[in-house]
Amino acid sequence: MHARLADLETLLHDRFGHQSFRPGQLQIIRSLLDGHDVLAVLPTGAGKSLVYQLAAQLLPGVTLVISPLIALMKDQVEAIEAAGLSVSVINSTRSNAEVAEDLGKLRRDQAKLLYITPERFQNQDFMDALRRLEVSLFVVDEAHCVTEWGHSFRPAYLLLANVIEQLGRPTVLALTATATPWIRDEIIERLGLKAPKLVVREIDRPNLFFEVRRVESEEHDRRMLRHLLIGDCDEYPAELSQQLCDAMHGSGIIYTATTSAAKTTAEWLREWGIAADYYHGQRKKSERARVQDAFMAGELRVIVATNAFGMGVDKPDVRFVIHRDIPASIESYYQEAGRAGRDGELARCVLIYRPGDLGRASFLAATGQLKRTDVERLRAGLLAHPYATRRELEQSTDLSKGDLTRLLDLLKNERIVVERRGRFSLRAADFDPAQVSLEGEAHRHAYERSRLAMIRSYAETDACRRRYLLNYFGDDSEDDGCTMCDNDMPRATEQRIVIRPESAPTESPFAIGERVKHNTWGAGIIQRVTDDSLTVLFDTAGYKTLSTATVYEHELLTYPNSALKHN
Numbered sequence: 001m002h003a004r005l006a007d008l009e010t011l012l013h014d015r016f017g018h019q020s021f022r023p024g025q026l027q028i029i030r031s032l033l034d035g036h037d038v039l040a041v042l043p044t045g046a047g048k049s050l051v052y053q054l055a056a057q058l059l060p061g062v063t064l065v066i067s068p069l070i071a072l073m074k075d076q077v078e079a080i081e082a083a084g085l086s087v088s089v090i091n092s093t094r095s096n097a098e099v100a101e102d103l104g105k106l107r108r109d110q111a112k113l114l115y116i117t118p119e120r121f122q123n124q125d126f127m128d129a130l131r132r133l134e135v136s137l138f139v140v141d142e143a144h145c146v147t148e149w150g151h152s153f154r155p156a157y158l159l160l161a162n163v164i165e166q167l168g169r170p171t172v173l174a175l176t177a178t179a180t181p182w183i184r185d186e187i188i189e190r191l192g193l194k195a196p197k198l199v200v201r202e203i204d205r206p207n208l209f210f211e212v213r214r215v216e217s218e219e220h221d222r223r224m225l226r227h228l229l230i231g232d233c234d235e236y237p238a239e240l241s242q243q244l245c246d247a248m249h250g251s252g253i254i255y256t257a258t259t260s261a262a263k264t265t266a267e268w269l270r271e272w273g274i275a276a277d278y279y280h281g282q283r284k285k286s287e288r289a290r291v292q293d294a295f296m297a298g299e300l301r302v303i304v305a306t307n308a309f310g311m312g313v314d315k316p317d318v319r320f321v322i323h324r325d326i327p328a329s330i331e332s333y334y335q336e337a338g339r340a341g342r343d344g345e346l347a348r349c350v351l352i353y354r355p356g357d358l359g360r361a362s363f364l365a366a367t368g369q370l371k372r373t374d375v376e377r378l379r380a381g382l383l384a385h386p387y388a389t390r391r392e393l394e395q396s397t398d399l400s401k402g403d404l405t406r407l408l409d410l411l412k413n414e415r416i417v418v419e420r421r422g423r424f425s426l427r428a429a430d431f432d433p434a435q436v437s438l439e440g441e442a443h444r445h446a447y448e449r450s451r452l453a454m455i456r457s458y459a460e461t462d463a464c465r466r467r468y469l470l471n472y473f474g475d476d477s478e479d480d481g482c483t484m485c486d487n488d489m490p491r492a493t494e495q496r497i498v499i500r501p502e503s504a505p506t507e508s509p510f511a512i513g514e515r516v517k518h519n520t521w522g523a524g525i526i527q528r529v530t531d532d533s534l535t536v537l538f539d540t541a542g543y544k545t546l547s548t549a550t551v552y553e554h555e556l557l558t559y560p561n562s563a564l565k566h567n
């Protein structure tokens with residue numbers, strides 16, 4: 001479909017009230033109208049939803065939007081309705097009669113957009129009804145949920161490729177806020193995107209100041225937090241110190257690893273005279289809503305939360321994000337820290353780093369590992385109670401929700417368990433738990449551990465933190481010092497001497513994003529290149545950092561797809 005720029009701009013202005021497109025938006029809309037699949041990596045706040053809302057107005061038929069959270073849909077739908085557009089939302093809170101009414105509106109062309117959670121496709125009647133509609137565009141929001149490695153993994157996302165085929169293969173738009181080159185490849189493969197156009201917006205957030213504060217004990221950690229929130233600001237050059245200090249008096253988020261730490265930290269803040277409350281998944285729904293609303297409205301200055309808080313929260317004037325505990329990966333860190341400064345004004349991102357806690361963090365990363373005894377427990381549960389629902393199995397086996405989901409998926413793939421209408425049973429009367437391969441689990445764990453190693457290097461690096469983060473996400477542009485991280489702005493109280501190489505570093509033949517092969521660890525993708533080291537994400541061994549000198553000396557890496565050997 002050929003749409004003239006002037007027409008698109010008129011639509012943008014008249015229906016959505018914006019004067020001009022933001023970077024990337026127009027390119028995506030045009031590709032979609034021309035029938036190309038698109039994978040777009042856009043930071044939150046870059047106007048992701050406008051892209052498909054506008055395309056939906058111009059395409060025939062219906063645009064389906066797959067969104068992981070009901071709350072997220074609610075906000076977006078309110079925004080669309082404010083623009084005078086009609087939209088339907090189908091989720092677990094809608095009754096059958098309401099769903100039927102919504103589908104009727106879509107059939108009669110009275111609504112163009114339909115928001116659904118991915119789990120909905122598992123309902124056969126619903127799928128049949130959808131097949132009777134003309135679906136032109138299939139939008140997968142938060143598309144990184146397809147990767148099993150992320151904490152936000154949702155098994156229902158794995159079935160989307162199949163759903164897309166069943167709906168007659170409409171154009172697909174996959175949207176995500178942060179994705180490493182490796183995750184991008186996985187999204188393309190899992191969703192079955194065909195020669196997609198890749199649109200990656202600048203992931204750099206130049207207004208965020210990144211810093212790490214190293215502490216040795218919990219007591220020291222409390223003092224550090226107090227110092228940051230209500231102490232003097234004189235560590236950096238005067239003007240910057242003042243700006244960072246001002247940021248700490250604005251609205252902020254403090255992330256903790258546990259629910260109890262969230263509560264305790266909020267109590268400390270109140271002792272220090274700061275309007276603060278806490279938020280985590282175990283608090284009552286009404287309490288969570290109250291805390292979130294108060295924070296959004298600015299009545300609550302600081303929210304202390306576990307990572308349950310944040311997806312879909314779009315508060316533009318968050319002035320600081322502090323992590324009291326090291327997050328499980330750079331992805332989580334950048335996503336959570338990135339909730340600061342969406343309005344483009346200076347904001348501060350501080351990671352409080354206790355090296356002693358890494359043991360605990362890796363323990364947490366390991367708690368999800370499936371063991372032989374878990375397989376035995378599920379087998380006993382299924383034998384005692386055939387055709388059990390997920391919830392019934394959760395109770396009878398005492399496995400956590402996440403473990404149970406992964407285990408059921410594993411057994412379904414091995415054709416040991418069968419699922420019909422949300423109920424699970426054994427295909428054969430019995431099976432030998434020893435036959436089930438848990439090798440994939442071991443890989444997943446090697447990967448989790450290596451991700452932790454990468455965030456640890458972030459905390460320990462003495463080079464530019466921004467450059468480190470951007471390299472991790474596949475941006476390999478060079479620059480010397482950003483003036484917006486602690487390593488580039490030495491603290492007044494702790495002057496560092498940085499020795500830079502006298503001659504310019506020689507060009508490395510290894511480039512970020514390229515596939516290489518290692519003698520021992522097999523195939524992998526280069527993630528980071530510095531003057532004297534390379535970090536590679538190996539398919540099975542996870543992240544490894546290698547000394548460039550050793551790589552050359554022993555010819556450790558080769559490009560598997562070419563005869564080229566580097567020397």
Ligand SMILES: [Zn+2]
Nearest residue numbers: 464482485488
């Ligand atoms: Zn820097």
